[in-house]
Amino acid sequence: MYELYPYFTNDGSVGLFSPEADDIYHSTYGALTEAYEKFIIPAEFEKFFQKNNKIKILDICFGIGYNTKSFINNFLEFIYNGTIDTYNIKCNSEIDTDNKKYSIYIHAIDTDKILSGLSPFFATNKNNLKNDKIIFSQGKIKKMLSGKTKVFYKLKKETNIILLNLIKNSIDAETEKILFSKKYSQFFDRSIIDLYTFYKSQDGNYTLLKCLSTFLHNIYYKYISSSYKNALKAFKMADFNFDLEINDARLAIINDEKKYNYIFLDAFTPSKCPCLWTIDFFKQLYHHLDDNGMILTYSNSAVVRNAFLNSGFHVGKIFSESLNKFTGTVAVKNKSLIKNELSEYDLGLMKTKAGIFYRDENLNDLNEAIIERHQKEVENSNLISSSKFIKEYKLSTK
Numbered sequence: 086m087y088e089l090y091p092y093f094t095n096d097g098s099v100g101l102f103s104p105e106a107d108d109i110y111h112s113t114y115g116a117l118t119e120a121y122e123k124f125i126i127p128a129e130f131e132k133f134f135q136k137n138n139k140i141k142i143l144d145i146c147f148g149i150g151y152n153t154k155s156f157i158n159n160f161l162e163f164i165y166n167g168t169i170d171t172y173n174i175k176c177n178s179e180i181d182t183d184n185k186k187y188s189i190y191i192h193a194i195d196t197d198k199i200l201s202g203l204s205p206f207f208a209t210n211k212n213n214l215k216n217d218k219i220i221f222s223q224g225k226i227k228k229m230l231s232g233k234t235k236v237f238y239k240l241k242k243e244t245n246i247i248l249l250n251l252i253k254n255s256i257d258a259e260t261e262k263i264l265f266s267k268k269y270s271q272f273f274d275r276s277i278i279d280l281y282t283f284y285k286s287q288d289g290n291y292t293l294l295k296c297l298s299t300f301l302h303n304i305y306y307k308y309i310s311s312s313y314k315n316a317l318k319a320f321k322m323a324d325f326n327f328d329l330e331i332n333d334a335r336l337a338i339i340n341d342e343k344k345y346n347y348i349f350l351d352a353f354t355p356s357k358c359p360c361l362w363t364i365d366f367f368k369q370l371y372h373h374l375d376d377n378g379m380i381l382t383y384s385n386s387a388v389v390r391n392a393f394l395n396s397g398f399h400v401g402k403i404f405s406e407s408l409n410k411f412t413g414t415v416a417v418k419n420k421s422l423i424k425n426e427l428s429e430y431d432l433g434l435m436k437t438k439a440g441i442f443y444r445d446e447n448l449n450d451l452n453e454a455i456i457e458r459h460q461k462e463v464e465n466s467n468l469i470s471s472s473k474f475i476k477e478y479k480l481s482t483k
């Protein structure tokens with residue numbers, strides 16, 4: 086049986102716990118907030134769109150799609166705020182596909198078809214939720230959720246509508262069973278489900294734009310004002326192309342020939358899912374990154390940073406202003422894109438046993454085999470331990 090353990094995170098967006106991986110998919114301080122803080126804000130898309138009108142994004146470990154959704158949402162925000170140039174788009178003109186200004190291509194990869202299919206339906210804007218919404222008794226998660234309550238980001242409805250249209254082919258009987266199950270109903274956005282039901286009853290015979298207008302007319306007509314016009318404008322301004330691949334990311338990348346402007350790497354933690362953090366996988370990513378592109382990840386660990394460095398990348402840190410701490414790592418080919426350099430301490434840590442990276446030469450080993458090989462390499466290594474390094478470093482800087 087497919088097990089799903091949703092809970093509301095502290096920003097009102099839904100997070101998931103995987104009993105199989107014995108790990109959470111999303112940070113309890115806010116699934117959506119995390120996507121913004123670790124991927125969207127540091128990517129500085131605003132600057133990118135000042136110089137480019139075509140973007141290619143690789144979303145590794147799509148899950149329920151927070152990173153892709155947040156990107157689409159961010160793009161809509163630019164349009165709503167007039168941040169990006171709209172001068173040649175006439176709001177009421179018919180869509181002219183040859184004349185669209187922005188081209189957005191997202192290649193998303195995940196092994197879990199059910200989750201990916203459910204992605205647009207998850208509620209992401211229930212404000213000020215208390216932590217008593219957890220519907221399962223995982224004491225561990227409860228403890229994690231007892232942190233400070235903060236509400237950060239909300240998704241615009243149109244974001245999920247865009248995603249629903251892009252993703253609709255992956256919804257099958259099993260995902261529908263979950264979608265319409267009472268057990269999970271509080272975690273899904275009813276209005277998006279209504280749209281899906283309507284869409285299905287029409288045999289999918291609706292274009293993206295028609296679908297959006299139907300939704301807005303049928304459900305939100307009384308509230309329609311500038312947001313409706315702005316949403317329509319977004320569709321006229323951009324070609325959205327979304328390629329959802331249900332596959333092991335290693336296989337997907339070997340068979341891919343594209344280069345990306347941004348790569349989001351959101352795999353489970355390295356000690357649990359090392360296959361997506363190896364030097365060999367990163368070398369593949371190197372070939373798929375544009376010369377001015379950027380890989381972003383939430384991991385701060387020495388093992389990840391050292392693997393990036395040894396794959397040919399320049400490596401830097403992500404600093405979150407609102408959280409006032411370093412929240413991840415960037416890997417780039419163009420060094421000038423790094424805003425926060427690794428410190429002497431970070432570099433030192435990478436030269437200890439903690440920096441010994443995972444290997445997966447043929448890109449097809451099981452995680453268990455990769456972990457075992459890594460453990461042996463660490464045991465046989467003459468490098469100093471990270472704890473010894475930290476002790477010595479503290480003494481030397483006193």
Ligand SMILES: C[S@@+](CC[C@H](N)C(=O)[O-])C[C@H]1O[C@@H](n2cnc3c(N)ncnc32)[C@H](O)[C@@H]1O
Pocket residue numbers: 109110111145146147148149150151152194195196197200332333334335351352353358360361
């Ligand atoms: C931390 S979650 C990602 C959360 C996601 N970014 C989101 O917004 O919901 C990790 C994801 O990695 C996927 N995964 C695990 N091993 C994988 C592999 N070898 N290739 C691709 N995806 C994998 C899991 O199915 C899971 O959805």
